[in-house]
Amino acid sequence: MTTLDPNVPDGPLHKKWDNRREELKLVAPNNKKKHNIIVVGTGLAGASAAATLGELGYNVKSFCIQDSPRRAHSIAAQGGINATKNYPNDGDSIWRLFYDTIKGGDFRSRESNTYRLAQVAGNIIDQAVAQGVPFAREYGGELANRSFGGAQVSRTFYARGQTGQQLLLGAYQALQRQVERGKVQMYPRREMLDLVVVDGKARGIITRNLVTGEMERHAGDAVVLCSGGYGRVYFLSTNAFNSNATAAWRCHKRGAMFANPCYVQIHPTCIPQSGDYQSKLTLMSESLRNDGRVWVPKNKEDCSKPPEQIPEEDRDYYLERRYPAFGNLVPRDVASRNAKYVCDEGRSVGRGGARAVYLDFRDAIEEQGREAIKDKYGNLFHMYEKITDEDPYEVPMRIYPAVHYTMGGLWVDYNLMSNLDGLFVAGEANFSDHGANRLGASALMQGLADGYFIVPHTVGDYLARHRPDPMRPDHNKFDQCEEETRQHIQKMMDVGKNGSRTVIEIYRELGKLMYDKVGVSRTKEGLEEAREEIRELRDQFWNDVKIPGEADNYNKMLEVAGRLADFLELAEVMAMDASEREESCGCHFREEYQSDDGEAARNDDEFTNVFAWDYKDEGEWEKHVEDLEFENVELSTRSYK
Amino acid sequence: MADETMDLTLRVWRQNGPDDKGRFEEYAAEGISPHSSFLEMLDQVNERLIHQGKEPIAFDSDCREGICGTCGFVVNGQAHGPEPATTVCQLHMRNFSDGDTITIEPWRAKAFPVIKDLVVDREAFDRIISAGGYVSVGTGPKPDANAVKVPKPISDKAFDSAACIGCGACVAACPNAAASLFTGAKITHLALLPQGRPERGQRVKNMVHQMEEEGFGNCSNIGECEAVCPKEISVSNIAKMKREYLRALFTDS
Ligand SMILES: Cc1cc2nc3c(=O)[nH]c(=O)nc-3n(C[C@H](O)[C@H](O)[C@H](O)COP(=O)(O)OP(=O)(O)OC[C@H]3O[C@@H](n4cnc5c(N)ncnc54)[C@H](O)[C@@H]3O)c2cc1C
Ligand code: FES
Numbered sequence: 001m002t003t004l005d006p007n008v009p010d011g012p013l014h015k016k017w018d019n020r021r022e023e024l025k026l027v028a029p030n031n032k033k034k035h036n037i038i039v040v041g042t043g044l045a046g047a048s049a050a051a052t053l054g055e056l057g058y059n060v061k062s063f064c065i066q067d068s069p070r071r072a073h074s075i076a077a078q079g080g081i082n083a084t085k086n087y088p089n090d091g092d093s094i095w096r097l098f099y100d101t102i103k104g105g106d107f108r109s110r111e112s113n114t115y116r117l118a119q120v121a122g123n124i125i126d127q128a129v130a131q132g133v134p135f136a137r138e139y140g141g142e143l144a145n146r147s148f149g150g151a152q153v154s155r156t157f158y159a160r161g162q163t164g165q166q167l168l169l170g171a172y173q174a175l176q177r178q179v180e181r182g183k184v185q186m187y188p189r190r191e192m193l194d195l196v197v198v199d200g201k202a203r204g205i206i207t208r209n210l211v212t213g214e215m216e217r218h219a220g221d222a223v224v225l226c227s228g229g230y231g232r233v234y235f236l237s238t239n240a241f242n243s244n245a246t247a248a249w250r251c252h253k254r255g256a257m258f259a260n261p262c263y264v265q266i267h268p269t270c271i272p273q274s275g276d277y278q279s280k281l282t283l284m285s286e287s288l289r290n291d292g293r294v295w296v297p298k299n300k301e302d303c304s305k306p307p308e309q310i311p312e313e314d315r316d317y318y319l320e321r322r323y324p325a326f327g328n329l330v331p332r333d334v335a336s337r338n339a340k341y342v343c344d345e346g347r348s349v350g351r352g353g354a355r356a357v358y359l360d361f362r363d364a365i366e367e368q369g370r371e372a373i374k375d376k377y378g379n380l381f382h383m384y385e386k387i388t389d390e391d392p393y394e395v396p397m398r399i400y401p402a403v404h405y406t407m408g409g410l411w412v413d414y415n416l417m418s419n420l421d422g423l424f425v426a427g428e429a430n431f432s433d434h435g436a437n438r439l440g441a442s443a444l445m446q447g448l449a450d451g452y453f454i455v456p457h458t459v460g461d462y463l464a465r466h467r468p469d470p471m472r473p474d475h476n477k478f479d480q481c482e483e484e485t486r487q488h489i490q491k492m493m494d495v496g497k498n499g500s501r502t503v504i505e506i507y508r509e510l511g512k513l514m515y516d517k518v519g520v521s522r523t524k525e526g527l528e529e530a531r532e533e534i535r536e537l538r539d540q541f542w543n544d545v546k547i548p549g550e551a552d553n554y555n556k557m558l559e560v561a562g563r564l565a566d567f568l569e570l571a572e573v574m575a576m577d578a579s580e581r582e583e584s585c586g587c588h589f590r591e592e593y594q595s596d597d598g599e600a601a602r603n604d605d606e607f608t609n610v611f612a613w614d615y616k617d618e619g620e621w622e623k624h625v626e627d628l629e630f631e632n633v634e635l636s637t638r639s640y641k
Numbered sequence: 642m643a644d645e646t647m648d649l650t651l652r653v654w655r656q657n658g659p660d661d662k663g664r665f666e667e668y669a670a671e672g673i674s675p676h677s678s679f680l681e682m683l684d685q686v687n688e689r690l691i692h693q694g695k696e697p698i699a700f701d702s703d704c705r706e707g708i709c710g711t712c713g714f715v716v717n718g719q720a721h722g723p724e725p726a727t728t729v730c731q732l733h734m735r736n737f738s739d740g741d742t743i744t745i746e747p748w749r750a751k752a753f754p755v756i757k758d759l760v761v762d763r764e765a766f767d768r769i770i771s772a773g774g775y776v777s778v779g780t781g782p783k784p785d786a787n788a789v790k791v792p793k794p795i796s797d798k799a800f801d802s803a804a805c806i807g808c809g810a811c812v813a814a815c816p817n818a819a820a821s822l823f824t825g826a827k828i829t830h831l832a833l834l835p836q837g838r839p840e841r842g843q844r845v846k847n848m849v850h851q852m853e854e855e856g857f858g859n860c861s862n863i864g865e866c867e868a869v870c871p872k873e874i875s876v877s878n879i880a881k882m883k884r885e886y887l888r889a890l891f892t893d894s
Contacts, residue, residue: 052780067701068767070807071709087787126783132776132836134800141790159800165708166803173775180771188764211756240703274676277685280705351676386727389676389735452780502691504684548691553658554699554757557691 004257004612004626007413008112013632014094017116020414024457025464032057034470035463036220038205040192040247042069044164044444045427046226047171048451053224054178056456061218062175063187063207065242065559070172073228073240074447077164079285080148080156081444083121088145092153094118099633100151101442104331105407105435106586106602107635108260108610110628112414113432120453121445125157127452131170135159149286149440150329156441161285161379167444171451190216191559192247193488194481195223195254195423202251202423203471204478206485210559213552215482217473222422222459225251226451229406229428231264233567233574234519235511237403238270238283244563245570248410248429256410256418257612257624259431261570262578263407265438265587266520268335270402271387272356276508281402282387285380286440289328289335291364291373292397294319296347296357303349307358307396318342322598326640333437333520333587333600334640336401340520343400350398360396401520405443407434407587408577411612411626415458416450419612421466424459426450431610436586489551492561496547503561506541510534510564510571518575523591527579531572535619538568573613573621580623583607597641604635646672647739651686653698654746659754665744668698675735679722680705680712682734699758707731707871710806713813714759715746720810720869728808728871748813752820752856763809765855766823772851773844774827776836789835802830804872811866811874817858822866824852825882826874832885842889849886 009020027035035058039050042064050062064072086092097118102109125143129135135157136144148156159166178184189210196204196219204219230245231237252258269289271282295317297303302310318338320327328335342348343355350356365373370393374381381392388398409431410418416432417424427447434442517530541564549555584593584600585607593601610626649670656663670686677685680702687697703711707728714729716722722732737743745759753761791799803826811822828845831837837844860879867876 048780055779066703066709066711067763068807070767071703071711073704075709076704076706085786123782125786127780129786130776130778130783130836132831132834134796134803134830134834137791137793137796139793141792142787162708162804169803173770176767176771177775177777186767240709241705242703275674277674277677277681279681279684282706386731387733389733456780502688504688546691549696554760556699557697
């Protein structure tokens with residue numbers, strides 16, 4: 001075990017980023033065009049990074065799985081983006097956003113990174129407005145703000161329920177402008193399947209063309225990985241179908257450390273699973289908890305009755321009962337955990353045996369009137385009815401927690417560079433800013449902060465310092481990586497010809513096992529069982545998976561098989577990380593470590609740190625640690641009673 | 642609650658690449674829950690095909706929430722199927738009845754070549770955006786976001802146009818395979834906002850030119866595009882594009 005150096009600049013917290021920018025070396029304008037930079041991913045982080053690097057004059061190659069960069073998973077974000085503009089004059093400041101983010105992350109993130117995030121957040125809004133992003137506005141023509149996720153100030157900017165879409169289209173348009181200028185070459189329908197490391201430096205990638213199946217080599221002077229989170233390891237989640245960990249995982253297997261893989265956010269208000277054909281879970285905005293009351297029947301026998309037949313005295317408003325101060329507005333992790341507990345007790349109210357609790361608007365409608373509720377939540381109610389065929393004005397909604405966001409990711413230093421020289425990681429793919437739990441509306445902020453304002457400068461510094469020699473894709477390292485990738489696919493296809501279990505069958509099983517044992521609530525025993533079961537499932541995959549079609553053309557199931565193969569490895573380190581983190585913090589709840597009244601108990605003496613895992617061999621990792629220094633905030637305990 | 646399931650017959654377009662002639666093939670979709678989405682119904686059919694050693698039906702999807710614009714094909718002659726303002730990933734099987742035969746085919750347009758079965762190539766849309774669908778600003782310090790006020794009604798209208806998901810249903814539904822709704826929506830979004838004004842003339846000329854270059858047809862005001870648009874983008878965006886174009890011809894040199 002070694003201790004990692006996060007390369008944090010000197011000086012007081014609020015001067016660190018300025019200090020670092022002053023130290024950064026610059027690449028001369030004429031030299032920029034001599035550098036090729038590879039950007040993997042076109043979500044908020046990738047599109048903004050590629051557009052900005054192209055504009056600065058570098059030659060950029062940009063890659064995505066979708067048929068167009070505009071369709072990256074970021075497009076689905078709904079609620080909004082935080083920034084400390086303090087337009088409502090309600091007392092917001094950079095410090096306050098920083099503090100909320102650090103506290104929300106349960107004191108498991110790096111102070112310096114989180115502070116910088118709060119510092120640059122305002123620039124993002126200016127940038128987006130200049131691009132023509134149609135944020136919500138007040139009648140006076142100024143930008144509108146709302147309070148989100150229990151924040152005490154209104155600092156969230158939004159574009160109806162489609163904030164991610166509008167921000168991504170802004171970044172996508174900036175990207176297409178650079179495509180037109182010839183500074184960015186776009187490679188859609190490509191999947192990065194390997195990282196090429198030469199002399200310890202990231203020098204290129206191997207991709208598969210998802211239409212022709214061809215292997216392609218791309219060489220460069222730096223690789224910027226913006227490939228999103230790994231929530232789809234649970235199969236069912238709010239993430240898009242193609243979201244995956246493969247790009248990050250291949251970097252990991254080539255030496256990049258994976259930090260805090262066990263930190264996974266499970267969002268309490270999602271539409272429950274309705275059958276075993278289900279492919280994804282739909283998020284319902286958490287604003288619903290402002291007026292909806294969460295309950296289940298007190299008695300198991302009542303669970304199959306229609307809710308209106310259950311009298312008031314037989315209902316258990318369990319959040320209001322356990323958390324009188326916050327009630328239905330407890331943070332995401334607390335709400336999710338409690339929903340699991342009541343369902344474990346057999347008091348679930350889902351359709352056809354599915355797990356669910358009620359979110360009831362009856363009282364709110366009685367008090368405020370149907371129109372007032374419609375005004376606030378009309379579109380959400382409409383969406384709910386469209387999916388479930390139940391009218392939430394008449395019957396309570398049914399909700400259940402779903403995997404939503406992964407705080408863990410590849411380890412990066414203050415410059416967002418991984419432990420591998422020349423490999424930068426931005427957006428949800430890195431681990432840096434949210435600690436053990438992310439606040440609502442902070443992922444969009446982080447993706448764009450990384451991509452527009454941080455990575456373009458730190459990449460330049462790296463190039464200026466290292467002056468990498470030109471790299472050609474016929475270097476023997478490219479031969480080797482391409483060959484290994486080809487063999488990996490061939491091996492899957494060979495097993496796949498005769499196997500008996502479909503990719504999706506194995507994948508669903510992995511998801512269920514992760515949900516049950518590496519999910520909302522974890523135990524040492526469960527985590528150890530999980531590791532064992534993951535290994536068995538991995539064996540099954542490599543001996544009995546069934547894959548249709550050929551490798552030389554469009555083959556969705558082959559794509560998914562490759563991602564599943566990587567998830568089957570990642571899942572194991574998630575279980576291991578969760579097992580070794582012998583405390584409860586943020587979204588990581590270990591049943592052994594709780595206070596007398598059942599709340600998360602951190603262990604700051606031993607675990608005020610980051611675990612970063614170094615891949616050794618299949619199922620074997622070495623653990624490294626980054627100690628988290630809190631010089632500016634005092635570690636406190638959350639309480640919602 | 643054990644829900645009734647339904648049995649359906651699917652007639653699906655199978656085509657092994659752009660050069661293959663393609664043909665319809667029939668499949669049974671049995672035991673389908675009315676609560677599953679159309680794509681989940683296809684997932685189930687595909688699982689069975691895989692078990693039978695056959696190639697599954699190729700189709701594209703990603704968000705499965707109606708926002709990314711990845712999914713899309715023609716269901717019983719209608720782009721995205723029978724439910725208005727709904728992408729096919731958000732279409733639920735309760736819109737169909739037990740015993741129905743459902744015909745499924747890809748977007749058909751010269752500018753959208755078929756890649757495989759229901760998957761088409763829509764890169765032409767990206768090239769239309771590259772031609773001018775942006776505000777030419779670099780990254781860096783910008784005036785404060787509130788420095789220029791935008792009246793709420795204008796900003797709301799710009800949003801309505803910006804809500805386009807680029808799925809291509811408008812092209813598929815148009816007898817001329819025109820891309821005017823898609824292009825008009827982006828031109829309108831940016832022309833309405835003060836930030837987009839300075840380039841409006843050049844933008845509309847370049848984007849319309851690119852649209853023609855890609856082989857999309859001419860708009861003859863039929864309105865099918867609006868009828869199938871999952872985001873209810875209005876044909877008034879096309880009228881606006883035409884006005885912007887004329888304005889550009891007469892005012893810019
Ligand atoms: C339903 C939903 C609602 C949300 N709402 C909010 C919200 O209101 N506010 C908020 O702040 N956050 C929200 N989030 C979280 C936020 O949307 C994401 O964390 C964020 O968009 C991630 O952006 P990204 O750029 O890191 O990655 P992504 O947007 O996930 O993009 C990943 C990119 O990488 C590409 N890629 C991946 N693997 C490969 C590979 N192997 N080869 C090539 N390309 C690859 C993909 O094609 C894609 O282009 C929400 C998330 C969900 C699921
Ligand atoms: S899959 Fe995203 S819109 Fe249908």
